[in-house]
Amino acid sequence: MINKTFKINDIINIKNAVLLAPMEGITNLPFRILCRELGADIVYTEFTASEALVRNIDKSLRKLKLSPKEHPVAIQIFGSNPNAMAESAKIAQDKGADFVDINYGCWVKKIVSNNAGSALMKNPLLMAEITNKCVNSVSIPVTVKTRLGWDKKNINIFEIAELQEQAGAKAITVHCRTRDMKISGNADWSYIPEIKKHITIPLVLNGDINTPEKAYQALQTEGADAIMIGRAAVGNPFIFRNAKYMIEHGTPPEPVTIRERLDICLKHLSLCIEYQGQHGIYEFRKHYSGYLKGIHNASNVRQKLVIAETFDEIKDLIEKFYEETQIYYNNYNNLN
Ligand SMILES: Cc1cc2nc3c(=O)[nH]c(=O)nc-3n(C[C@H](O)[C@H](O)[C@H](O)COP(=O)(O)O)c2cc1C
Numbered sequence: 001m002i003n004k005t006f007k008i009n010d011i012i013n014i015k016n017a018v019l020l021a022p023m024e025g026i027t028n029l030p031f032r033i034l035c036r037e038l039g040a041d042i043v044y045t046e047f048t049a050s051e052a053l054v055r056n057i058d059k060s061l062r063k064l065k066l067s068p069k070e071h072p073v074a075i076q077i078f079g080s081n082p083n084a085m086a087e088s089a090k091i092a093q094d095k096g097a098d099f100v101d102i103n104y105g106c107w108v109k110k111i112v113s114n115n116a117g118s119a120l121m122k123n124p125l126l127m128a129e130i131t132n133k134c135v136n137s138v139s140i141p142v143t144v145k146t147r148l149g150w151d152k153k154n155i156n157i158f159e160i161a162e163l164q165e166q167a168g169a170k171a172i173t174v175h176c177r178t179r180d181m182k183i184s185g186n187a188d189w190s191y192i193p194e195i196k197k198h199i200t201i202p203l204v205l206n207g208d209i210n211t212p213e214k215a216y217q218a219l220q221t222e223g224a225d226a227i228m229i230g231r232a233a234v235g236n237p238f239i240f241r242n243a244k245y246m247i248e249h250g251t252p253p254e255p256v257t258i259r260e261r262l263d264i265c266l267k268h269l270s271l272c273i274e275y276q277g278q279h280g281i282y283e284f285r286k287h288y289s290g291y292l293k294g295i296h297n298a299s300n301v302r303q304k305l306v307i308a309e310t311f312d313e314i315k316d317l318i319e320k321f322y323e324e325t326q327i328y329y330n331n332y333n334n335l336n
Pocket of ligand 1: 026103206229
């Protein structure tokens with residue numbers, strides 16, 4: 001039996017915690033609510049630029065809107081200016097975040113060229129200064145998310161982890177890749193036990209957890225106090241419920257049925273419409289392929305779904321598709 005506790009001050013105290021990773025363009029309010037309902041213990045917003053927050057840019061402030069249904073939730077911010085970051089941490093606190101998370105891991109050129117995200121791994125002292133300023137500007141905890149290092153020749157996570165704890169970070173998530181790997185190649189969890197030897201704050205393992213079995217294995221990694229799942233939740237938010245089942249029982253859960261996948265797809269869409277209106281229908285289009293993945297004739301219906309304009313139209317298409325899949329799979333089973 002796994003028995004790990006993820007504890008941040010007296011705000012977070014979760015047994016065998018499975019977290020939803022921050023993902024730009026994905027972890028908006030509707031998706032976070034859905035993942036919480038399906039078992040994610042903590043959810044993170046998409047990252048938001050501190051420079052935009054301090055300038056009151058409406059689009060960025062909107063990303064910070066939270067729902068009472070999603071707590072505990074962390075607002076993630078990024079930037080390279082300690083003062084702007086501290087001010088943004090305060091804005092995140094005012095918006096109701098349970099804690100603020102700082103992004104020190106983003107590989108994207110636009111972010112790195114502004115000395116933010118993973119670029120800060122090249123400057124651990126500035127990184128520590130930013131964290132410390134944020135810590136001193138808010139009363140809620142500040143956590144950080146980073147990587148192993150800039151590249152294989154510059155793995156400095158041990159030094160960074162120590163400095164971050166000294167700066168006042170209350171937990172550290174490590175995406176077990178270097179910056180040059182972006183999100184390809186294999187995440188290397190073998191660094192986790194050694195990182196933990198350098199810190200006393202909780203350590204969250206992230207990278208390539210994409211099945212309940214892998215979640216089970218990841219949480220058993222020595223030094224991992226919690227695990228965080230990103231891409232595997234896209235079109236498959238059941239991963240949280242299933243991972244938690246596997247962690248609790250040590251055996252895999254029952255497979256998710258097509259009916260349930262389609263029901264959750266429609267529920268996700270309804271949440272998008274509730275929070276974003278018609279725009280939610282357009283935003284949701286990128287999620288169909290995930291929800292329909294592997295189902296017979298999915299590409300056919302997806303082509304129709306991505307041009308549908310109303311919820312009723314989409315629901316009809318999905319129900320018709322479900323009936324067709326039932327006929328197909330019944331015939332298939334009878335043949336075998
Ligand atoms: C589409 C996408 C957007 C992402 N946006 C963010 C982000 O806003 N903040 C962040 O810290 N990491 C971001 N990441 C990285 C993820 O949080 C995570 O570290 C990475 O995907 C590895 O975990 P996984 O293998 O479970 O996906 C993003 C990843 C993807 C695929």
